[in-house]
Amino acid sequence: MTPTNSLERSRQHVATTWPTSVVAVLGLALAGVALLNAYGSDYVTTVAIGVATYAVLGLGLNVVMGYAGLLDMGYAAFFAIGAYTSAICGVHLGLDFFVSIPIAIAVTGLAGVIIGYPTLRLRPDYLAIVTIGFGELVRTVANNWDYVGASRGLYPLPIPELFGFTFHSPIRQALLAFVLLAVAVVIVNRLGRSHIGRAWRAIRDDDFVTESVGLPTLRLKIGAYVAGGAVGALAGSIFAARSVAIDPTNFELMLSVQLIMVVVLGGLGSTVGVLGASLVFVALPEVLRSIQDYRLLVFSVAVIALIEIRPKGLVPERSVIPSAAALAAARAKTPSTPAPASANVSASLKAPPTAAPASAAGTPTTSAAGTPTTVDEPPLLRVTGVTKRFAGLVALDDVNLTVPAGRIVGIIGPNGAGKSTLVNAITGVHRATSGRVELRGRDVTRLTPHRIARLGVARSFQSTRLIDQMTVLDNVTVAAYSTADLGLRHALFAPRQVRRRDFAAAVRAWHQLDRVGLTDAAARRPGELSYADRRRVELARAMIMEPSLLILDEPAAGMNPAEKAELTRLLRAVAATGVAVLLIEHDMPLVTAAADEVVVLDQGRVLATGTPAEVLALPEVIEAYLGHRTDDDEEPQR
Numbered sequence: 109m110t111p112t113n114s115l116e117r118s119r120q121h122v123a124t125t126w127p128t129s130v131v132a133v134l135g136l137a138l139a140g141v142a143l144l145n146a147y148g149s150d151y152v153t154t155v156a157i158g159v160a161t162y163a164v165l166g167l168g169l170n171v172v173m174g175y176a177g178l179l180d181m182g183y184a185a186f187f188a189i190g191a192y193t194s195a196i197c198g199v200h201l202g203l204d205f206f207v208s209i210p211i212a213i214a215v216t217g218l219a220g221v222i223i224g225y226p227t228l229r230l231r232p233d234y235l236a237i238v239t240i241g242f243g244e245l246v247r248t249v250a251n252n253w254d255y256v257g258a259s260r261g262l263y264p265l266p267i268p269e270l271f272g273f274t275f276h277s278p279i280r281q282a283l284l285a286f287v288l289l290a291v292a293v294v295i296v297n298r299l300g301r302s303h304i305g306r307a308w309r310a311i312r313d314d315d316f317v318t319e320s321v322g323l324p325t326l327r328l329k330i331g332a333y334v335a336g337g338a339v340g341a342l343a344g345s346i347f348a349a350r351s352v353a354i355d356p357t358n359f360e361l362m363l364s365v366q367l368i369m370v371v372v373l374g375g376l377g378s379t380v381g382v383l384g385a386s387l388v389f390v391a392l393p394e395v396l397r398s399i400q401d402y403r404l405l406v407f408s409v410a411v412i413a414l415i416e417i418r419p420k421g422l423v424p425e426r427s428v429i430p431s432a433a434a435l436a437a438a439r440a441k442t443p444s445t446p447a448p449a450s451a452n453v454s455a456s457l458k459a460p461p462t463a464a465p466a467s468a469a470g471t472p473t474t475s476a477a478g479t480p481t482t483v484d485e486p487p488l489l490r491v492t493g494v495t496k497r498f499a500g501l502v503a504l505d506d507v508n509l510t511v512p513a514g515r516i517v518g519i520i521g522p523n524g525a526g527k528s529t530l531v532n533a534i535t536g537v538h539r540a541t542s543g544r545v546e547l548r549g550r551d552v553t554r555l556t557p558h559r560i561a562r563l564g565v566a567r568s569f570q571s572t573r574l575i576d577q578m579t580v581l582d583n584v585t586v587a588a589y590s591t592a593d594l595g596l597r598h599a600l601f602a603p604r605q606v607r608r609r610d611f612a613a614a615v616r617a618w619h620q621l622d623r624v625g626l627t628d629a630a631a632r633r634p635g636e637l638s639y640a641d642r643r644r645v646e647l648a649r650a651m652i653m654e655p656s657l658l659i660l661d662e663p664a665a666g667m668n669p670a671e672k673a674e675l676t677r678l679l680r681a682v683a684a685t686g687v688a689v690l691l692i693e694h695d696m697p698l699v700t701a702a703a704d705e706v707v708v709l710d711q712g713r714v715l716a717t718g719t720p721a722e723v724l725a726l727p728e729v730i731e732a733y734l735g736h737r738t739d740d741d742e743e744p745q746r
């Protein structure tokens with residue numbers, strides 16, 4: 109069996125435990141209504157509608173907060189906009205309830221874009237404050253706007269009707285609420301299980317890394333905010349459908365706080381958890397009505413007990429990747445793994461668009477394939493006169509550098525020389541104060557990190573940055589999405605296609621892990637790996653992006669000599685496919701063995717450029733760099 113088949117099987121096994129099929133979820137909802145009809149009183153049915161409304165709200169907030177990690181303290185605003193829009197459609201415009209639902213969703217989505225675009229760039233604490241303001245703003249507008257009845261509220265709301273079937277009784281309203289809850293479950297699960305859901309989780313856990321692997325984090329955050337808001341609008345419509353009147357007291361700040369508790373206590377990102385927590389939050393106080401005086405006390409104790417007993421939530425989020433056992437089984441069933449790391453590099457790294465490497469100096473050169481090439485094509489990377497100042501400190505001072513395709517250029521220099529700042533200026537993390545960075549002649553100086561990544565620049569970090577909440581396999585898989593279509597439409601309406609593509613991404617990640625010898629660790633968390641292995645995962649993550657420029661910041665740190673030799677072979681093999689490599693390294697033997705050219709930085713300036721042998725023989729380099737050795741460095745280098 110090929111790795112593809114075994115992985116796909118293990119993923120399908122996991123998939124069966126997650127209900128995204130409309131029929132299955134709708135069936136469960138209808139069964140619930142049938143039970144209520146058979147055994148529930150009007151009172152119980154009304155409580156059940158409250159649970160369903162809360163659950164839809166919780167599911168919507170789960171997209172925003174559970175999936176994407178955005179602390180929205182004013183989520184009740186979406187509920188209010190949805191409910192008021194639905195009510196206005198019925199009371200003032202005479203529109204049918206079922207026509208009002210898409211209008212409510214559209215209006216709420218628009219509000220989400222308008223509020224989300226400027227605010228989702230903010231730090232999480234500021235985001236919390238702004239969203240509180242948004243929630244209060246919506247409530248205050250409703251409280252003072254005569255058109256919606258101001259503080260008196262809007263009434264009487266028409267009873268929904270569909271082809272003559274009126275939703276006037278509690279059980280019929282329960283039918284409507286449960287069906288809409290089923291719709292929300294399907295939407296939220298499909299989003300959560302798609303590549304977008306995984307990208308959201310990556311943002312939640314480390315948005316800096318997510319951006320650096322080519323995912324448009326701002327757009328994805330806005331997507332989560334709007335999608336979550338739209339689900340909140342659905343809850344608003346349910347609320348309007350079962351109410352005689354709505355007024356601003358229905359949408360107070362406390363509701364937003366309670367919903368956050370539902371999502372956190374249910375289990376961030378967990379659909380089943382949110383459903384369970386909604387039941388606890390709405391039904392438990394009703395059950396405790398008989399002990400009126402102690403009701404809140406008992407409820408509070410129950411909530412504290414829940415936090416103590418299940419700190420990750422009632423039903424913690426389940427991984428939607430193969431389990432460790434499934435992966436191990438997949439590996440065991442794979443009779444022949446692909447060829448060892450260094451041998452199959454060229455199979456999956458695409459050749460860069462430039463047919464052959466151009467020389468840094470502009471003179472004729474020889475491509476990795478040995479074909480002579482001419483000078484006119486721009487080098488893959490050209491850094492011209494880049495200066496970066498941090499307040500009064502000049503971290504980079506008029507740096508010039510070129511890296512042709514298929515070449516490995518090493519950057520060396522003492523601590524504080526500006527090496528990492530240079531990487532950050534090239535990758536868009538820091539904007540150069542002056543100067544220009546070009547990729548194949550295109551000016552990328554002012555582009556965001558994800559755009560630069562999408563142009564074929566992959567990097568590793570000086571201190572490894574992996575997403576510890578995700579498995580090793582998922583850490584690599586996420587970077588494969590840098591070339592994926594991240595529109596919501598596919599995730600919602602073509603779940604099978606999305607799943608197939610996801611299988612393909614996971615299999616590519618599997619192969620990349622094989623290249624660095626880490627398939628055994630695929631289902632483990634990065635925190636369980638050695639430092640050297642974490643570096644390898646970063647390398648696999650960079651390579652799955654099929655870069656044309658690979659930037660590695662001290663990739664050999666923590667590796668033993670054999671691992672360094674393997675890394676050198678891997679880098680040479682990668683460069684042989686036409687990839688330009690920028691190698692920041694303190695390890696001189698490795699730089700000497702791997703690099704075609706070395707650039708020495710000192711105090712932000714280029715001190716020398718040449719072959720490793722030339723550069724390391726220069727007295728000023730020995731003085732500036734080797735003279736400043738730290739205890740961490742290698743033995744004295746020649």
Ligand SMILES: Nc1ncnc2c1ncn2[C@@H]1O[C@H](COP(=O)(O)OP(=O)(O)OP(=O)(O)O)[C@@H](O)[C@H]1O
Nearest residue numbers: 498501503521522523524525526527528529530570
């Ligand atoms: N975000 C920042 N704000 C202020 N100063 C910074 C920032 N980043 C780097 N610097 C400063 O810029 C200078 C260059 O730092 P940089 O990290 O680029 O050096 P380096 O060559 O990578 O050093 P090392 O080998 O120790 O990582 C240092 O003086 C550092 O303190």
